[in-house]
Amino acid sequence: MNKILMLSLGAFALGIDAYIMAGLLPGIAVGFDVSISGAGQTVSVFTLCYAISAPLFGALTAGKPARLVLAAALTIFTLANALSAVTTDFSLLLLTRAAAGIGAGLYTPTALSTAASFVSHARRGRALGTVVGGLAMGTAVGVPCGLLLAQSLGWRATMWLVTALGALALAGILLRLPNGAAATPPSLRQRIAVLVDPRVAATIAVSFVTSAGSIGLYTYVAPLLHASAGVADALPYLWAWSLGGLIGIYLSGVIIDATGRPEWVMAGILVGMTIVFGSMAWALPDTALAFIWFAVWGAAAWSTPQQHRLLSLHPDKGSIAVALQSSAHYAGSAAGAAVGGLALRVGASLTQLPALPGLMLAVALIGQIGIAVWSRSSDRDRADQDQPQPATISEAATGELL
Structure with missing residues (x-):
C-alpha cells in the first residue's frame, strides 16, 4: 500500500470517530440511562482533547521518529475505541472518548508532516490533500456507513468498525512506514x-x-x-x-x-x-x-x-x-x-x-x-502605496538636470 494512502487510512478512521457520535446519541442515551445533553458530552470531550492535544503533542514530539509517534497515536486511538465499545459505565465512556481525541490529535499533525516529507516540494500540496481527504471522506462517507451498521447491530458495532480501521492503519504504519524523522510539525x-x-x-x-x-x-x-x-x-x-x-x-x-x-x-x-x-x-x-x-x-x-x-x-x-x-x-x-x-x-x-x-x-x-x-x-491602501508618487518640485528639477 502507498505510504501516503496508509496515512490517509488512519485519517479516515479519525474522520469517522470525530462525527459518528452525533448519530449515535439516542442509542447511547438509552443504553447508559443518561439525558441527550449528557450523551452529547461524548462529542465535547473528544473534540476538546483533539483541539488541545494537536498543538501540544505536535511540539512535544518534534524530531521523534515518525513511525514511533504515529504508532503510539494509533495505539491510543484504537484501544480507546475498543474500550468505548465494551464499557458499561458512562464515566468511563467519557474517559475513553477523551483518550480517543488525544490519539487523534497526536496523529493528525504528525501524519501531515510525514506525508509532506515523502514527496518533493512541488507535490507537497497533493500529499497533504490526500491525508486531509481521508478525514473528509471519513466524515462524508464513513459516518453514514457507520450509522447504517449501527441500525443493524447497535452503536457498539460502529465503535468496533472504527477500532478495526485504526488497527489496520496501525499495522500498515508498523510494517511499511520507514523509520525516519518526519518534517517537524x-x-x-x-x-x-x-x-x-x-x-x-x-x-x-x-x-x-x-x-x-x-x-x-x-x-x-x-x-x-x-x-x-x-x-x-x-x-x-x-x-x-x-x-x-x-x-x-x-x-x-x-x-x-x-x-x-x-x-x-x-x-x-x-x-x-x-x-x-x-x-x-x-x-x-x-x-x-x-x-x-x-x-x-x-x-x-x-x-x-x-x-x-x-x-x-x-x-x-x-x-x-x-x-x-x-x-x-x-x-x-x-x-x-x-x-x-x-x-x-x-x-x-x-x-x-x-x-x-x-x-x-x-x-x-x-x-x-x-x-x-x-x-x-x-x-x-497597499495599492495606493504601490502607485508611483508624484515628484516634488525639487525632485522634478533635479531630474531635469540629470
Whole structure:
C-alpha cells in the first residue's frame, strides 16, 4: 500500500470517530440511562482533547521518529475505541472518548508532516490533500456507513468498525512506514507567533464561532429530527449533509479561485448558514425542504474559504495556518456541543435548539463582514502605496538636470 494512502487510512478512521457520535446519541442515551445533553458530552470531550492535544503533542514530539509517534497515536486511538465499545459505565465512556481525541490529535499533525516529507516540494500540496481527504471522506462517507451498521447491530458495532480501521492503519504504519524523522510539525510557539497577527486572529475567531454553531447543532441532529418531525432514522438526512459537504468543498474552491476574495465568499456562506439555522424550526417538518436545508448546511460547513484566507495571509507558513484552522474547528465543535447540552439541561427544548447556533452564526457573520471590509480597505491602501508618487518640485528639477 502507498505510504501516503496508509496515512490517509488512519485519517479516515479519525474522520469517522470525530462525527459518528452525533448519530449515535439516542442509542447511547438509552443504553447508559443518561439525558441527550449528557450523551452529547461524548462529542465535547473528544473534540476538546483533539483541539488541545494537536498543538501540544505536535511540539512535544518534534524530531521523534515518525513511525514511533504515529504508532503510539494509533495505539491510543484504537484501544480507546475498543474500550468505548465494551464499557458499561458512562464515566468511563467519557474517559475513553477523551483518550480517543488525544490519539487523534497526536496523529493528525504528525501524519501531515510525514506525508509532506515523502514527496518533493512541488507535490507537497497533493500529499497533504490526500491525508486531509481521508478525514473528509471519513466524515462524508464513513459516518453514514457507520450509522447504517449501527441500525443493524447497535452503536457498539460502529465503535468496533472504527477500532478495526485504526488497527489496520496501525499495522500498515508498523510494517511499511520507514523509520525516519518526519518534517517537524509547527510548534506551539510558532503557532502563537502567527496567531498574534490580528488578521489571523480575527479569521480564527470567526472559524471558532462558526464551528461552535454548526457542529454544536450537528451533535444533536438525531434527537432534533425526532422532536421536530418525528423522524426515527436520521441517516438519510446525514447523507444529504455529507453529499452537500462534498459539493461544498469543490464549489467553494472554484468560487474562491474565480473571485480571489475568500473573505467575501465566507461572508456569503455565513449568510446562507444563518438563514438555514434561523428557519430550521419550520423547515424540518417538511421532508423535502429539510433535505435541501441539510444539503445546504453541509455544503457551507465543509467549504474552505478560511483555509484559503489564512494561506494567503502567510503563504510561507501554510502548515501553521492549516493547523490553526484545524484547532479552531475542533475547539469550536467542543464548545458548541457543550453549550447545546447546557441549553438543554437548563430547560430549552430540542425544537428551540437551532436558535442558539443561529445566533452564533449571526455573530460570526457580523465579524466576517468586518474582516472583509477591513481586508478590502487594506488592499486599497497597499495599492495606493504601490502607485508611483508624484515628484516634488525639487525632485522634478533635479531630474531635469540629470
